[in-house]
Amino acid sequence: MEDKAESDEEWNYQFLEELVEDVEENQNIRQCIECGKCIGECPASKISDFNIRKIIQKILRGDKSVLKDSDIWYCFLCERCKRVCPKKGVNIPLLILNLRNESFKKGYGPQYNDLTKYVEMAENFLTNGTVLEDPLDGSLSKERIDELNEICNFARIKYVFKASEASKAYKKKIHKKRVKK
Amino acid sequence: MEINNLAINLEEIEKRYENPLDFFRGKKLCLFKACLEKYFPGVRFGIHDFLEELGLEVTICQNQSCCSGTFFQRNLITRAQFAAINERNINEINHQADILLVSCNGCYNSLLRGRDFLKDDIVRKKTQDILNEVKEKMGSEKYHGQYDILENPKLRIIHDLDFFYLIREELVNTLKFSLKGIKIAVHYGCHYLNLDRDKDTNTYLKDKTKLEELIRLFGGVPIDYQERESCCGWGASQIVIHPDDALKVTYKKLKSAENVNACFILMPCPTCLYTLSKPEFRERIHKIFNDELEIPTIHLNELIAILRGCEEEQCITLRRKSPRFDQIYAHITEE
Structure with missing residues (x-):
């Protein structure tokens, strides 16, 4: 019986090349020997269907699903997988971040409603410089906050922040209307 | 351009200095502000007070922001933006200090990872472009090179655990109390335990048994348990995104330590401490698994403050400590 994994026509590196274009290190996943060490040690695999070996197989077959x-x-x-991997330079966490980024770009990633937990953290970061309200050492100065905002220009964190402001303004408007009534 | 990761090489210091503390004398030290120290001020106090007792010069950088690892790990900022935030922090701290001490695994990993990303030519160029735009927007530099990527800066970074381990002989002389043979489970935390930057070279982080060695030195008994190396459950904010799933990991860890009758779990990271001790998480675990876990948790810096005889309120945050911790505190500090 033909082993699917060894059949030449199963391989399609086009998707991988796209990922490599963004993160060169992704090239190293071609070294994966499917030993499964990463899965055995992976906390996400213990609580979900997250399976690094399957993800790599899909990428190496050009399966964008x-x-x-x-x-x-x-x-x-x-980074446990990176630690236990017998091959050098296979950086799974960076690959996952890259996949998530592509997923976001295609509109498959979490939507605003899924990111609500991050709204408050994003707001705090862009207004006081930490992820928590009333930080232990007080807020950063306005000048320093301006620097952070400039660095984060066009980043998703800014959109999450803007969406939260719009949502707050809407709630305020509704509240005012109710009070008037 | 040479981009180094700035981590202190412990082996080199041990080789060069008979008393490793001498390496730090005369240098300006800075404590990195970890966001979660807000909930556990004893973590900051524990190291700050100790450094002052040693007569070392220690400061906080007022211009430092959060390391931004949380946002990078959820793809809310790019690699270049993450590296730019990191480089801005390193630049500010480099301007005022020689050594940066870090109490949080997440911040420590961010500081090393941000520098690692700069080794990639494309990311480095994008990062410098971002910093140039910041420079243009801000009008002028407060000091030369404020918005530049640093090539081989003088600043070196060390995790608090590595620092305490390095100067352990000096440290043990400052302790007023001992652990009196109590059994303690250790949790290193993924972003300390799994850092693979020293995978082949065995250089700056060396063996991951430092907590056990410190416990023995303090008169306690480190106790092994099945989930010693597992994650606390935080997992790049999985505990806020998929709480009930992530809490399975947290539960397994806590239960495993309870099963071997550990008095408490000792760790070097406030994020892990938050996950393993937050009352709301413990309550949720109780609800899901019908199991009420009481095992207390503590950060290494807090424990050292207790052993040095500092005031209870300064060592451990009253808001977060469990009743069982009162017993441990009383036991350790009993004359």
Whole structure:
């Protein structure tokens, strides 16, 4: 019986090349020997269907459906896989971040409503410089906050922040209307 | 351009200095502000007070922001933006200090990872472009090179755990109390335990048994447990995104340490401490698994403050400590 994994026509590196264009290190996933060590040690695999070996197989076969898989959002980015991998330079956490980025770009990633937990953190970061309200050492000066905002220009964190402001303004408007009534 | 990762090489210091503390004398030290220290001020106090007792010059950088790892790990900022935030922090701290001490695994990993990204030519160029735009927007530099990527800066970074381990002989002389043979489970945290930058070279982080060695030195007994190396459950904010799933990991860890009768779990990271100790998480675990876990948790810096005889309120945050911790505190500090 023909082993699917060894059949030449199963391989299609076009998708991988696209990922490599963005993150050169992704080239190293071609070294994967499918030993499964990463899965055995992976916390996400213990609580979800997240399976690094399957994800790599999909990429090496040019199967972009991986971008729609909700499993890629389960990765803990704990770097355990990187530590136990017998091959040098296979950087799974960076690959997952790259896949998530592509997933976001194609509109498959989390929507604003899925990111509500990050709204408050984003707001704090762009207004006081930490992820928490009333930080231990007080807020950064306005000048320093301006620097952070400039660095984050066009980043998703800014859109999350703007969406939260719009949402707040809308709630305020509704509240005012109710009070008037 | 040479981009180094700035981590202190412990082996080199041990080789060059008979008393490793001498390496730090006469140098300006800075404590990196970790966001979650807000909930556990004893983490900051524990190292700050100790450094002052040693007569070392220690400061905080008022211009430092959060490391931004949380946002990078959720793809809310790019690699170049993450590297730019990191480089801005390193530049500010480099301007005022020689050594940066870090109490949080997440911040420590961000500081090393941000520099690692700069080794990629494309990311480095994008990062410098971002910093140039910041420079243009701000009008002028407060000091020369404020918005430049640093090539081989003088600043060196060390995790608090590595620092305490390096100067352990000096440290043990400052302790007023001992752990009196109590059993302690250790949790290193993924972003300390799994850093693979020293995978082949065994250089600056060396063996990952430092907590156990410190416990023995303090008179306690480190106790092994099945989930010693597992994640706390935070997992790049999985605990806020998929809480009930992530809490399975947290539960398994806590249960495993309880099963070997550990008195408490010792760790070197406030993010892990937050995950393993937050009352709301413990309550949720109780609800999901019908199991009420009481095992207390503590950060290394807090424990050292207790052992040095500091005031209880300064060592551990009253808001977060469990009743069982009162017993441990009383046991350790009993004359």
